[in-house]
Amino acid sequence: MIWRSVVGKLWLTILLLVTAVLIILVVLLDQFFENMHLNQIEDELRSHNSFIITLMEEDGEALDNMNTVQQLTETSGIQAIIFRNEMPYWNSFQGSEDEIVIPPLQLAEIDEIASALEEEEAITTQLIYEDADEEEMDFIVVAAPFQMTDGADYSLLLYQSLGVMEETTQETRRLIILAGGIGFTLTTFFAFFLSSRVTAPLRKMRQSALEVAKGNFDTPVPMMTRDEIGLLAIAFNRMRRQLNNNYEALNREKEQLSRILSSMVDGVITLNRQGNLLVSNPPADQFLQSHRYEQDGETIGERIPEEIKALFQTVVSTEEDQTTEVYVQGRTFGVLMSPLYHDKFVRGVVAVIRDMTEERQNDKLRKDFIANVSHELRTPIAMLQGYSEAMIDDVAQSREEEKEMSQIIYDESLRMGRLVNELLDMARMESGQLTMLMDRVDLFALSEKVFRKFKPMAEDANVKLYYETFGTDPWVDADADRIEQVMTNLLHNALRHTSHEGSVTLHVIAQEEGIKMEVLDTGAGIPENDIPFVFERFYKGDKARTRDNNKGGTGLGLAIVKNIIDNHGGKLSVQSKIDKGSTFTVFLYR
Numbered sequence: 001m002i003w004r005s006v007v008g009k010l011w012l013t014i015l016l017l018v019t020a021v022l023i024i025l026v027v028l029l030d031q032f033f034e035n036m037h038l039n040q041i042e043d044e045l046r047s048h049n050s051f052i053i054t055l056m057e058e059d060g061e062a063l064d065n066m067n068t069v070q071q072l073t074e075t076s077g078i079q080a081i082i083f084r085n086e087m088p089y090w091n092s093f094q095g096s097e098d099e100i101v102i103p104p105l106q107l108a109e110i111d112e113i114a115s116a117l118e119e120e121e122a123i124t125t126q127l128i129y130e131d132a133d134e135e136e137m138d139f140i141v142v143a144a145p146f147q148m149t150d151g152a153d154y155s156l157l158l159y160q161s162l163g164v165m166e167e168t169t170q171e172t173r174r175l176i177i178l179a180g181g182i183g184f185t186l187t188t189f190f191a192f193f194l195s196s197r198v199t200a201p202l203r204k205m206r207q208s209a210l211e212v213a214k215g216n217f218d219t220p221v222p223m224m225t226r227d228e229i230g231l232l233a234i235a236f237n238r239m240r241r242q243l244n245n246n247y248e249a250l251n252r253e254k255e256q257l258s259r260i261l262s263s264m265v266d267g268v269i270t271l272n273r274q275g276n277l278l279v280s281n282p283p284a285d286q287f288l289q290s291h292r293y294e295q296d297g298e299t300i301g302e303r304i305p306e307e308i309k310a311l312f313q314t315v316v317s318t319e320e321d322q323t324t325e326v327y328v329q330g331r332t333f334g335v336l337m338s339p340l341y342h343d344k345f346v347r348g349v350v351a352v353i354r355d356m357t358e359e360r361q362n363d364k365l366r367k368d369f370i371a372n373v374s375h376e377l378r379t380p381i382a383m384l385q386g387y388s389e390a391m392i393d394d395v396a397q398s399r400e401e402e403k404e405m406s407q408i409i410y411d412e413s414l415r416m417g418r419l420v421n422e423l424l425d426m427a428r429m430e431s432g433q434l435t436m437l438m439d440r441v442d443l444f445a446l447s448e449k450v451f452r453k454f455k456p457m458a459e460d461a462n463v464k465l466y467y468e469t470f471g472t473d474p475w476v477d478a479d480a481d482r483i484e485q486v487m488t489n490l491l492h493n494a495l496r497h498t499s500h501e502g503s504v505t506l507h508v509i510a511q512e513e514g515i516k517m518e519v520l521d522t523g524a525g526i527p528e529n530d531i532p533f534v535f536e537r538f539y540k541g542d543k544a545r546t547r548d549n550n551k552g553g554t555g556l557g558l559a560i561v562k563n564i565i566d567n568h569g570g571k572l573s574v575q576s577k578i579d580k581g582s583t584f585t586v587f588l589y590r
Contacts, residue, residue, distance in 0.1 A: 010191070010194070010195035010198065010199070011188075011191050011192050011195045014187065014191035014194075014195070015184075015187065015188060015191060018183070018184065018187040018191075019184065022180040022183060022184060025176075025180070026173075026176050026177060026180050029172075029176050030169070030172075030173050030176065033169060033172045033173075033176075034165075034169050037165045037168055037169060037172075038140070038162075038165065041140055041160060041162070041165055042124055042140060042142070044076070045078065045124070045140065045142040045158050045159075045160060046124065046142055048072060048073075048076060048078060048080075048158055049142050049143075049144050049156055049158050050144075051072070052069050052072070052080065052156055052158075053144060053146040053156055055068060055069065056082075056146055056148065056154070056156070057146055057147065057148070066090065069092065070092055073092040073158075074092070076160075077160060077161075078092075078158050078159065078160040079091070079092055079093055079101055079102075079158070079159055079160065080092040080156065080157070080158050081104045081107065081156075081157045081158075081159075082154060082155070082156055082157075083104070083108065083117055083154065083155040083156075083157065084152050084153070084154050085152055085153050086108065086117045086118065086153075086155075087108075088104035088105065088108070089154070091104060102129050102139065102159065106129075107141070107157065107159075110127060112125050112127075113125075113141065113143060113157065116143050116155070117143070117155050120145035120153060120155065121145070122142075122143065122144040122145070123141070123142070123143050123144075124140070124141070124142050125140070125141050126138060126139065126140050126141070126162075127139050127141060127159075137161060137162075137163065138161070138162040138163075138166075139159045139160065139161055139162060140159060140160055140162060141157060141158070141159040142157070142158045142159070143155055143156065143157040143158075144156055198229070201221065201222075201229045201230070201232075201233055202229070204221050204222065204233075205221050205232070205233065205236055207219070208220070208221050208236065208240065209236075212240055212243060215247070217240055217241075217243060217244035217247065218244075219240075220237050220240065221233040221236050221237055221240075261279075261281035262281055262282060264281060264283065265283060265354075265355075266283060266352050266353060266354045266355075267280070267281060267283035267284030267285075267286070267287045267333075267352070267353035267354070268280065268281045268283075268284055268350065268351070268352055268353070269281075269284045269288075269304075269350070269351050269353065270340070270348060270349070270350050270351075271304075271312060271348050271349050271350075271351070272347065272348040273316065273346065273347055273348055275304075275309065275312055277304070278348070283353070283355075284353055287328065287333060287353050288304070290328045290329045290331075291304070291305050291328050293329070294328060294329065305326050305328070307324050307325075307326045307335070308324075308326065308335055308337070308351065310324075311323075311324050311335060311337050311351075312337065312349055312351075315337045315338070315339050315346075315349050316339070316346055316349065319339050319346055320339075321336065321337065321338045321339075322336075322337050323335065323336050323337070324337075325356065326353075330528065330529050330531075330532060331355060331357040331532065332355075332356045332357045332360050333353050333354065333355055333356060333357075334353070334354045334356045335351055335352070335353050335354075336351065336352045336354075337349050337350070337351040337352075338350055338351075357532065361533065361536060377416065377419070380412035380413070380415050380416045380419075381416070383408060383409070383412045384409055384412050384413065384416075387405045387408055387409050388409065390405060391405055391406075419556075422556040422557075422560060423556070425560055436479040436482060436567055436568070437479050437480075437481070438477050438478065438479060439477070439478070439479070439480065440475055440476075440477060441475065441476055441477070441478045441479075441480045441483065442474050442475055443474045443475075443476060443478075443483070443508055443510075443515050443517070443588075444469050444474035444508060444510075445474075446480060446483060446484055446487070447467070447469070447487060447506060447508045447517065448467065449484070450484060450487040450488055450491065450506075451465070451467040451491075451506055453488075454488075454491050454492070454495065457495060458495060458504065461495055461498075461500070462500040462501060463495055463498050463500070463501075463502050463503065463504055464501075464502070464503040464504070465495075465503070465504050465505075465506075466503060466504070466505040466506070467505075467506045468505065468506070468507050468508070469507075469508045469509075469510075470507070470508070470509040470510065471509055471510025471511065472510060473510050474508065474510050474515060476514065476515050476588050476589075476590055477590070478568055478588060479564075479568070482564045482567075482568075483564070483568075483588075485560070485561075485564065486561050486564050486565065486586060487506070487517065487519075489557040489558065489560065489561050490519040490561065490584050490586075491504065491506065491519060492557070493557060493558070493584075494519050494520075494521035494523065494582070494584075495521075497521065497523035497524050497582075498521045498522060498523035498524075498581075499523065499524070502521065502522040502523060502581075503521070503522050504519070504520070504521045504522075505518075505519070505520040505521075506518070506519055507519075507520070513589060513590065514570075514587055514588050514589040514590045515587070515588050515590075516585065516586070516587045517585070517586040517587075517588075518583060518584070518585050518586075519583070519584045520581065520582075520583045521581045521582055521583075522580075522581040523581050523582065524578070524579065525576045525577050525578040525579055525580055525581055525582055526574070526576040526578075526582055527578060528578075531574060531576060534558055534574055535558050535559055535561070535562040535572070535574075536559060537555065537556055537559045561586075565586055565588075568588055569589060570586060570587050570588040570589060571585075571586070571587040572584070572585070572586055572587075573585045
């Protein structure tokens with residue numbers, strides 16, 4: 001509504017003020033002009049009264065000047081009555097039918113006039129006369145005594161109807177009201193114009209404020225005046241610029257924080273005091289997705305790990321940092337949770353989630369490395385020592401037994417040499433000292449060579465070995481010897497873990513981005529909990545699932561494969577199910 005706006009309020013206030021002033025002015029002017037007209041009539045009647053009395057006193061008893069008096073009363077619109085000894089003696093309206101007259105005797109009965117006639121006093125008064133039709137009319141009466149030469153008491157009474165004055169007053173009132181109406185109309189126009197001019201900058205400020213509320217800080221308020229509104233516009237523009245600077249600074253900090261959180265290896269989640277998830281970065285999302293998978297597909301917002309929930313309750317109650325470890329999908333995650341404060345009130349917590357699986361595994365590897373190496377070396381050393389002593393003590397009874405012992409010593413020495421060489425290769429690869437001799441390699445030809453090498457081994461083990469190639473462009477930049485070592489290790493592992501009448505398949509697929517090699521077997525498979533560790537040093541599958549327990553590996557083959565592929569910038573992955581087999585996939589980019 002208009003009266004709810006500044007324009008309406010200013011316009012209505014000015015109109016009310018001007019209206020009140022105009023009403024008071026009209027009333028005062030009406031009273032003023034009415035009194036002025038009344039005074040003019042009274043003065044005129046007194047003047048005529050004095051003039052007529054002067055004529056009468058000069059005329060003596062002849063009354064020759066009555067014609068002059070008659071003409072004077074007719075031209076001035078007044079009525080004259082001469083009383084002699086309180087009785088009507090002469091009047092100016094004898095025989096007149098046009099004028100409204102009051103019978104002289106009725107005038108003489110009026111108390112004020114009767115008193116003036118008796119006491120021979122000059123009076124000026126107003127009276128209300130009601131005619132035969134019961135219509136009331138106002139008159140003004142002037143009476144004064146005078147002397148004639150005959151010695152009788154005379155009084156001259158002049159009266160005039162106020163109807164003429166009422167007409168004049170009405171005309172004057174009409175002009176005053178007309179002037180007031182014109183003034184009110186002009187005031188309405190100028191008040192609306194003035195209020196609009198005053199509020200125009202305010203409307204622009206409102207529009208700019210709405211734009212600022214929407215986040216658009218590029219809409220300045222024009223400074224149209226130098227008054228308080230202009231100063232307000234200057235202050236608003238300064239505030240807008242400051243808000244823009246603060247908004248850009250907040251956006252920069254938010255973007256910086258977002259980039260920091262996104263680039264962090266550790267997961268970060270923020271919970272409010274009710275335990276609802278507010279913020280999470282990609283590693284934290286991955287952690288929660290893994291937990292959701294364990295909880296049969298529940299959404300992230302429905303549940304968090306019970307360990308984190310219990311830790312959250314502890315942090316909120318104690319207001320101290322807390323740590324714990326959570327196990328999800330066979331991996332170990334360390335959680336550090338700290339309270340977030342609003343003043344002194346804990347409004348939530350922030351938790352940092354770190355994947356500790358590799359660290360825990362590295363700790364275990366550091367602890368087990370010497371034991372594993374000692375264990376791997378102890379068996380061949382013990383056999384070398386035992387069979388050497390047996391040969392020195394001439395335990396062998398025949399040439400065949402002596403040859404068998406020598407063969408065992410030779411095999412164990414080869415095993416020790418292979419173990420040492422693999423350890424040295426691992427050390428050189430991890431230190432970056434192993435140089436890759438990169439060249440253009442035809443992986444179709446190289447894989448066929450490896451396939452032919454393992455064909456007799458597969459036939460001896462009663463395992464079906466298949467080989468397939470796909471695509472037309474098998475060339476990549478690689479170290480041929482190292483890639484041959486990769487395929488050799490993968491096929492050797494597959495044959496060792498595949499039972500009789502099983503199958504092993506080597507796929508070499510030429511794609512636009514690179515070459516993919518797959519080694520598929522129908523062997524014993526890898527337990528789910530062991531899959532993350534198959535590429536670690538000294539990892540060995542369950543010996544109960546290995547077909548040839550007498551020729552166990554060193555536990556370094558897959559670790560060497562992973563290092564070779566990493567040095568080629570490729571990818572290595574494994575998929576496996578118990579009693580269904582395993583698939584090792586190698587991808588080399590062109």
